[in-house]
Amino acid sequence: MDPVPRHVYEGRIIRVEVRSRAGTDYDVVRHPGGAAVLAVTPEADVLLVRQLRPAIDRPILEIPAGLLDRPDEDALSCAARELREETGFRHETIEFLGGFYPSVGFTDEYVHLFAATTASLPEAGPEEGVELVRRPLTDLTAAARSGRVRDAKTALALLLADARGYGP
Amino acid sequence: MDPVPRHVYEGRIIRVEVRSRAGTDYDVVRHPGGAAVLAVTPEADVLLVRQLRPAIDRPILEIPAGLLDRPDEDALSCAARELREETGFRHETIEFLGGFYPSVGFTDEYVHLFAATTASLPEAGPEEGVELVRRPLTDLTAAARSGRVRDAKTALALLLADARGYGP
Numbered sequence: 001m002d003p004v005p006r007h008v009y010e011g012r013i014i015r016v017e018v019r020s021r022a023g024t025d026y027d028v029v030r031h032p033g034g035a036a037v038l039a040v041t042p043e044a045d046v047l048l049v050r051q052l053r054p055a056i057d058r059p060i061l062e063i064p065a066g067l068l069d070r071p072d073e074d075a076l077s078c079a080a081r082e083l084r085e086e087t088g089f090r091h092e093t094i095e096f097l098g099g100f101y102p103s104v105g106f107t108d109e110y111v112h113l114f115a116a117t118t119a120s121l122p123e124a125g126p127e128e129g130v131e132l133v134r135r136p137l138t139d140l141t142a143a144a145r146s147g148r149v150r151d152a153k154t155a156l157a158l159l160l161a162d163a164r165g166y167g168p
Numbered sequence: 169m170d171p172v173p174r175h176v177y178e179g180r181i182i183r184v185e186v187r188s189r190a191g192t193d194y195d196v197v198r199h200p201g202g203a204a205v206l207a208v209t210p211e212a213d214v215l216l217v218r219q220l221r222p223a224i225d226r227p228i229l230e231i232p233a234g235l236l237d238r239p240d241e242d243a244l245s246c247a248a249r250e251l252r253e254e255t256g257f258r259h260e261t262i263e264f265l266g267g268f269y270p271s272v273g274f275t276d277e278y279v280h281l282f283a284a285t286t287a288s289l290p291e292a293g294p295e296e297g298v299e300l301v302r303r304p305l306t307d308l309t310a311a312a313r314s315g316r317v318r319d320a321k322t323a324l325a326l327l328l329a330d331a332r333g334y335g336p
Contacts, residue, residue, distance in 0.1 A: 009177040009184055011195035014274055016177055016184060019222045022297075026222040027179035029197055031274070053272045054187045054194040060272055067273075098315020100323055102270035103279075104221045104228055105235075106182055106199070109271055113315070129190075145331035147266020147281070152320050155268055159327040163313035 013067060031109035035079040036065035038157040039089060039116040040166070045134040047087045047118065049126070061133060062151045075112035087132050088122035097160045102152055113157045115166065137166070181235065199277035203247040204233035206325040207257060207284040208334070213302040215255045215286065217294070229301060230319045243280035255300050256290035265328045270320055281325045283334060
C-alpha cells in the first residue's frame with residue numbers, strides 16, 4: 001500500500017484520494033460516516049422521510065439519517081438529533097442495532113444503525129424539503145424481507161429489527 | 169436541479185460531479201454498479217472471499233462481487249462470472265434476491281444481489297490476492313441477524329436469504 005495517498009478532489013462532504021497498490025491505482029472516497037434510526041411510534045408506525053437525492057436524481061423513502069461530521073457528537077446522539085430535526089419526533093428510547101460499510105470497494109463510509117421508540121405525536125413539523133411518511137412496521141418489514149426496500153440503511157435496519165423481534 | 173452537472177474528477181471506475189440544487193452544491197459519485205452472490209455448497213457452506221480493500225485499508229470478509237462495467241453483460245451473468253473467477257466454483261442454480269442503493273447520500277451505485285448453489289468442489293483455485301473462506305450458512309446467518317456482518321452487500325444477502333427460508 002502506498003503510504004502517501006494522492007489527493008485529487010476535496011468536496012463539501014467527501015474527498016477523493018488515489019492509493020496505489022501493486023501497480024494499480026484505487027480511487028478512495030473518504031466520507032465522515034453516518035448514523036440512521038428506525039423510529040417506531042406506539043401505533044407501530046415507522047417514521048420515514050422522503051427527499052430528493054441528487055445522487056440518484058429522484059426522491060427515495062429512507063429512515064432518518066445524518067452525517068457524523070461534528071467532532072463532539074457520538075453516533076447515538078447524531079441519530080437522535082437527526083430524528084428530531086427531520087421528523088419533529090423526539091425519541092423516548094434508543095438503542096444500537098449494528099453498523100455497516102455501505103460499499104468497501106471504493107469508500108470508507110461507515111453507518112451506525114439505531115432503533116428508537118417515540119410518542120404518538122411530534123413536537124414540531126418535519127424539516128423543510130423533507131416529506132414525513134408514516135408506514136406500518138409490519139408492511140415495511142414484509143417489503144424488506146422480500147427485497148423491495150432499495151435504500152441499504154433502511155433495508156438493513158428493518159431486517160435487523162425484525163431479527164430481534166421488534167414490532168407488534 | 170442543475171441540468172448540467174460539473175465534472176470534477178474522472179477515475180478508473182468512479183467519476184465525481186457536482187450538482188447544484190437550491191443554492192447548495194452536492195458532490196455525486198457516479199459508479200457503474202455491481203452484482204454480488206451468496207453461493208452455498210451442498211454442505212450448506214457459504215463461499216466468501218477475503219481481500220485487502222484499499223478504501224478501508226484492511227481485509228474484510230465479503231460474498232463474491234464485481235462491477236457492472238461490461239456493456240454486454242447483465243447482472244446475473246456478472247454475478248455468476250465473479251463467483252467463478254474469485255472462488256473457482258461454478259454455480260449450479262442462481263436466482264435474484266433483491267437490489268439496493270448502498271449510499272443514496274452521495275452515489276448512484278446500485279447493487280444486484282443473487283443466491284446460488286454450487287457443487288462441493290471448485291473447478292479451479294481462487295483468484296490471486298483473494299483468500300477463499302468457507303463458513304457454515306447457519307453461523308453467518310446468526311452473525312448477520314445480530315448485526316455483526318460489516319459489509320452491507322454480505323449482510324443484506326444473508327438476511328434476504330434467511331427471510332426466504334434458505335439453509336438446512
